[in-house]
Amino acid sequence: MTHPTSALSNVVHQRVRLGILTVLRQVSRADFTYLRDRLELTDGNLSRNLAVLEESRFVTIEKTFEGKRPKTWVKITKAGGRALAEEIDALRRLLHELELDGGRKRQ
């Protein structure tokens, strides 16, 4: 059986990207400003990480106008939802394995 760390994704297992996907998984869509403020990021940092997620097809980005103000909406894709679920599952399995190891060592 492979070690759970091998299931961690290089794209998803990064603090900012994990945060973005977690927020988007809970909602229908979120805009750029909300993500930036909720995750306490700078515009540049959020843009760079959104670009990585969009390139991996984990999110879709739509630019619209509300009145005269531009608004950037971000949505998670099915692939993004799956990737996040797999990441969380891998983290849980990793913890479980570490707990088992700890138990064996104590014995």
Add this chain to the structure above:
Amino acid sequence: MLVPSSEATDTLDSLESLQARTLADAFRWAWLIWLFWAVVYFGSVPVILAGPDWAVGVYWLGMIPLAVSATIVVLRRLPGRAGVVPARGWRLVAGTIVVAVIAFAIAPIFPLGWALAVSVGIVALGWIWPGRLAIEIGGGLAAAAVVLVLLLPEREATVAIACVYAATFVAYAFFERARLNSLR
């Protein structure tokens, strides 16, 4: 990739907290829906007391588009302006329409059908709502409606049910508001 156990635990904890705060942001105005229903129920009392029997049916018919509009404003428009839209908003809007239509359809056949239909509707919507308490409230209100029907004459029971529902919705609205604010 090295992932020590403390990092994995911290990551999972912070993700859970982020999930809760995001849901609280997305549903931050949801308590207004409960307040809206409380006003609708309180509003039905004078109609039941002073109007002819069919008046309450007309009243509820008029409330259907209002209820749907209120649900859309609270779950789509306001969150849209704040930049975070709840995931199951349209299901709640559709659920509100179904419940309102069933309640109106039942009302002429069974005088207290609308009260039970709304209770069952709340139980159903409770599966979508972020908080299982809505399910318990819907079940409790349905039980209260049945008891009041058994204990009181029809008109008094209808008024009592409207008052109980309205008071419960007001209490739940403010409870939900406090709960969501504490999560944010």
